Amino acid sequence: MVQLQPKCLTDTWVKAAWEDFLRLVEDPAYVKAKGYYFDGQMRVETVGTGPDHAADNGIIHVGITLFCALKGIPIKGLINCSYRKTGVREAQPDISYYVGDRTPLAPQGSSIVNLDQVPPPDLAIEIADSSINDDLGKKRLLYEEMRVAEYWVVDVENTQILAFQIVENGSVRIARSQVLAGLEISLLCEVLQMGQQMDDSQVVSWLMTHFQKV
Structure with a gap:
């Protein structure tokens, strides 16, 4: 024991x-x-959780929500939700999303999500401050086994996002989200950098203008 x-x-x-x-x-x-x-x-x-971790968590969540609202993409976002397959695995991503026609499958209630009864989310995101090596290593293997469609690691220190599409027997780096059609990962990296110099309302205003043009 x-x-x-x-x-x-x-x-x-x-x-x-x-x-x-x-x-x-x-x-x-x-x-x-x-x-x-x-x-x-x-x-x-x-x-x-330090302020940089908390700020990046907030701006990524807002950015994704705004993009989907303007593009008409249904989503259900969950913060720090635990997903459990009893006796096998458990994960608690900082942010997770059910997207499109899978949005109604998002769990409800106050208990830990039972993956024997509810499918995994489409997108799982870890905000990595001091845990970057683990988020890119063992946790990445965990999310591959969990069979989310995409897994993102937000590197707080370097203000970048490492995004992966989960494929058969592993995962591959992507530059554009496959589950949030049309969303460039580099754009969100730029937003993280802007957030170091601008307040949230300025960042959201910039994002809204940009999203409405594309």
Whole structure:
């Protein structure tokens, strides 16, 4: 049995049985932590969210929502939603979306999403501050196994987005979203850079003008 010592478990993958993972994430002391389980290992992220991480999270969510609203693309966005296939895997992306005709399939309620009953989202996004290597590594494998259609990693430090389309037996880099038709990843990277110099209303105003032209 895994010894539940926070110092040993925080922000690293630890070999663990599924029952040990559940015991930890259901502990009130970890109520604000993010939990991941994959390939017989668990990762619990308890590091506080800094302002850069929070700002990028907000602007990406707003940018996607605005794009879809102006282009008539139905979406349902979920912040920090946990997706679980009991005994096998669990993930808690910073942002996730159900898109188009799959929007009505988005889960509701207060419990963790059961992937045996609900399909995975079309797009999962991790905002990577100190976790960039893991987001591009083991978590990427986790989302491939979860079979989301796309997986994005927002690199906070370098203000860039690494976007992947999940394909058979892996994933490939993409420059344009396939699930959000017409959305260039480079545009959102530019928005992240603008957000360092401009307030949110200025960024959204610029985005609205740009989206209405294309």
